[in-house]
Amino acid sequence: MGYAIVWLVNTVLSLMTWAIIISAIMSWLFAFDVINHRNRFVNQIAMLLDALTGPILAPFRKIIPPLGGLDISPIVAILTLHFLGILFNRMSAPFLIQVLG
Secondary structure (H helix, E strand, C coil): CCHHHHHHHHHHHHHHHHHHHHHHHHHHHHHHHCCCCCHHHHHHHHHHHHHHHHHHHHHHHHHHHHCCEECHHHHHHHHHHHHHHHHEEEHHHHHHHHHHC
């Protein structure tokens, strides 16, 4: 059971990292008019990614101002997610595996 919890936490952190990366790439594609919001499928994907990444990026966007129109909050959020993953794997994962097996 402990291995399953560790796997689940690591998978969720990895999926959130990829969601942030894809959201940032889609925002660039929207900004350079490569894709547009009028396409219903693209708009639904963008709304889903915004709903997933918005709560993670919002605290960083409050603290970090845009630098010359460039939003670096996704980079800081990804670094924070990786830090939390390392912290979890070093401190909590061994305890969970030991206690739950």
